[in-house]
Amino acid sequence: MSSVKxxxxxxxxxxxxxxxxxVSEQSFWVSVALLGICFVMYFVEDAFSSKDNLFNITRxxxxxxxxxxxMTFVIITAGIDLSxxxxxxxxGVICGxxxxxxxxxxxxxxxxxxxxxxxxxxxxxxxxxxxxxxxxNGYLIAYLKLSPFVVTLGMMAIARSLALVVSNNKMFYExxxxxxxxxxxxxxxxxGVANATWLxxxxxxxxxxxxxxxxxxxxxYAVGSNKKAAELSGINxxxxxxxxYIISGLFAAISAxxxxxxxxxxxxxLGYTYELRVIAATVIGGANLMGGVGGTFGAxxxxxxxxxxxxxxxMAGIDPYWQGTFLGLFIVGAVWLEKVKNKKx
Amino acid sequence: MxxxxxxxxxxxxxxxxxxxxxxxxxxxxxxxxxxxxNGAGKSTLLKIIAGNFKPSSGDIIFDxxxxxxxxxxxxxxxxxxxxxxxxxxxxxxxxxxxVFLGREIQKGIWPFKYLDYPAMFKKSGELFEELKxxxxxxxxxxxxxxxxxxxxxxxxxxxxxxxxxxxxEPTAAISVRQVAEVLxxxxxxxxxxxxxxxxxxxxPDIFEVCEKLVVLRRGEKVCEKMIKDSSTExxxxxxxxxxxxx
Numbered sequence: 165m166s167s168v169k170x171x172x173x174x175x176x177x178x179x180x181x182x183x184x185x186x187v188s189e190q191s192f193w194v195s196v197a198l199l200g201i202c203f204v205m206y207f208v209e210d211a212f213s214s215k216d217n218l219f220n221i222t223r224x225x226x227x228x229x230x231x232x233x234x235m236t237f238v239i240i241t242a243g244i245d246l247s248x249x250x251x252x253x254x255x256g257v258i259c260g261x262x263x264x265x266x267x268x269x270x271x272x273x274x275x276x277x278x279x280x281x282x283x284x285x286x287x288x289x290x291x292x293x294x295x296x297x298x299x300x301n302g303y304l305i306a307y308l309k310l311s312p313f314v315v316t317l318g319m320m321a322i323a324r325s326l327a328l329v330v331s332n333n334k335m336f337y338e339x340x341x342x343x344x345x346x347x348x349x350x351x352x353x354x355x356g357v358a359n360a361t362w363l364x365x366x367x368x369x370x371x372x373x374x375x376x377x378x379x380x381x382x383x384x385y386a387v388g389s390n391k392k393a394a395e396l397s398g399i400n401x402x403x404x405x406x407x408x409y410i411i412s413g414l415f416a417a418i419s420a421x422x423x424x425x426x427x428x429x430x431x432x433x434l435g436y437t438y439e440l441r442v443i444a445a446t447v448i449g450g451a452n453l454m455g456g457v458g459g460t461f462g463a464x465x466x467x468x469x470x471x472x473x474x475x476x477x478x479m480a481g482i483d484p485y486w487q488g489t490f491l492g493l494f495i496v497g498a499v500w501l502e503k504v505k506n507k508k509x
Numbered sequence: 510m511x512x513x514x515x516x517x518x519x520x521x522x523x524x525x526x527x528x529x530x531x532x533x534x535x536x537x538x539x540x541x542x543x544x545x546x547n548g549a550g551k552s553t554l555l556k557i558i559a560g561n562f563k564p565s566s567g568d569i570i571f572d573x574x575x576x577x578x579x580x581x582x583x584x585x586x587x588x589x590x591x592x593x594x595x596x597x598x599x600x601x602x603x604x605x606x607x608v609f610l611g612r613e614i615q616k617g618i619w620p621f622k623y624l625d626y627p628a629m630f631k632k633s634g635e636l637f638e639e640l641k642x643x644x645x646x647x648x649x650x651x652x653x654x655x656x657x658x659x660x661x662x663x664x665x666x667x668x669x670x671x672x673x674x675x676x677x678e679p680t681a682a683i684s685v686r687q688v689a690e691v692l693x694x695x696x697x698x699x700x701x702x703x704x705x706x707x708x709x710x711x712x713p714d715i716f717e718v719c720e721k722l723v724v725l726r727r728g729e730k731v732c733e734k735m736i737k738d739s740s741t742e743x744x745x746x747x748x749x750x751x752x753x754x755x
Binding site: 373376377378379382383385386388389390392393394396397398399456457 | 582585591593595596598602611615623
């Protein structure tokens with residue numbers, strides 16, 4: 165059959181080796197750029213490669229990176245979550261409120277302060293709040309078919325205002341009798357690497373495995389790639405869509421707990437404009453806003469690149485006012501790169 | 510022996526009568542071509558058999574049981590698979606992932622269930638081989654030709670052992686060379702003893718692979734006869750209304 169022969173030729177032309185596959189990944193090129201910057205900075209600025217600075221960089225991007233993993237799931241389904249910064253704010257404030265129990269009824273501090281239970285209660289409540297806010301986002305988007313942009317824009321305002329309501333515009337910084345334990349979780353380090361960074365690494369691997377090796381992960385990609393096809397295949401697309409917003413909200417809360425532990429205090433301004441940085445990290449890492457493409461390693465490396473550049477610019481003595489300009493350029497640049505790549509395909 | 514028999518199927522969308530009492534049978538491993546002009550009710554009928562719509566009235570007897578599908582998944586469970594016009598594939602996933610979409614092979618115990626990629630690659634490779642298609646399991650659907658996409662869509666139907674495959678315009682929007690490939694794929698299904706209901710606008714396709722011809726016009730069946738007793742001229746006349754009915 166001549167048609168089959170012709171096909172074989174066509175196929176052998178499009179067959180990709182491992183190397184070709186690697187270079188077609190955006191996260192690969194971002195990694196190369198990251199190494200390049202580190203390489204240059206190593207020679208230009210001694211302080212860059214100091215142990216302290218590297219520790220700072222990795223810890224700083226961990227908070228964004230954790231949120232970016234959640235955002236990756238949302239963006240793979242062709243959604244967007246603009247509320248992550250505000251979710252971080254309100255969950256951080258909730259965590260602080262239950263740690264600093266002076267504004268709560270007396271029975272709570274009496275009962276919960278025993279043996280440091282209150283620390284776990286506070287963390288649990290913060291995570292629960294994050295997941296619940298995500299569930300509200302997800303329900304409105306998946307079941308009521310509202311646009312993700314509008315729903316999460318609304319939630320961005322609502323969650324930020326709830327942070328003000330909950331905190332009553334106060335700062336929480338007295339974290340009770342077992343405060344050291346809480347500081348240690350978010351601010352401590354193991355083997356010279358910040359706990360937040362360890363958590364980011366673990367979550368990157370864990371959620372990466374979920375995306376690649378579970379049917380849930382496969383369905384997340386399917387929903388983003390072709391929702392109609394996914395539905396016709398019998399996939400519960402509504403639940404998949406709702407679940408990614410729960411993941412995003414939960415990861416914003418995880419990041420909030422870590423950052424509050426590290427800073428040792430929390431105000432309602434926590435996470436302000438973080439959504440921009442989180443989306444930037446995710447998109448720079450190769451997630452496609454049109455859906456169907458993305459991965460947790462991309463989120464990790466995207467967050468790392470942004471923080472490294474920020475740090476490098478500071479070290480190079482460039483006015484920090486310029487940071488937003490660079491951030492914006494990177495977002496647009498990443499999307500443009502994606503477009504160029506698609507055209508080539 | 511008939512595998513599917515439609516009895517007086519009617520379908521109204523409000524005041525519009527899409528189907529005004531259509532009855533016909535499909536026998537085991539028979540390929541039936543369903544033709545008709547735009548708006549004749551072909552797709553509506555297919556969607557009723559596939560479980561997308563419930564008919565306003567009439568009975569569907571499938572595999573000797575009266576069936577009442579609520580959702581497409583119900584139809585699939587009883588052994589009816591559908592190849593949709595737009596193929597319903599996910600471009601960003603591999604051929605194998607598309608074949609197994611929604612019914613992945615998994616290993617392990619919950620919550621530690623993970624996808625068994627080797628098994629899925631192997632099985633989908635076998636299915637492509639059975640269909641004599643050169644599609645490779647690990648290729649992304651995005652990079653595939655129309656014919657290869659068809660092979661993926663048809664391979665999906667072979668995962669279970671369906672008794673009936675419905676195909677909506679499988680040869681629309683692909684090149685002439687690929688049409689030949691798709692018609693071969695349909696013949697393969699027939700060799701496996703699977704009945705096929707083929708909707709097509711393309712007269713040559715129907716006359717090449719089908720045994721029986723059914724023509725709808727304005728929601729009414731105007732012809733049901735064996736292909737060997739018919740001709741393309743007659744079919745054209747029936748579709749356009751130049752010939753009233755036979």
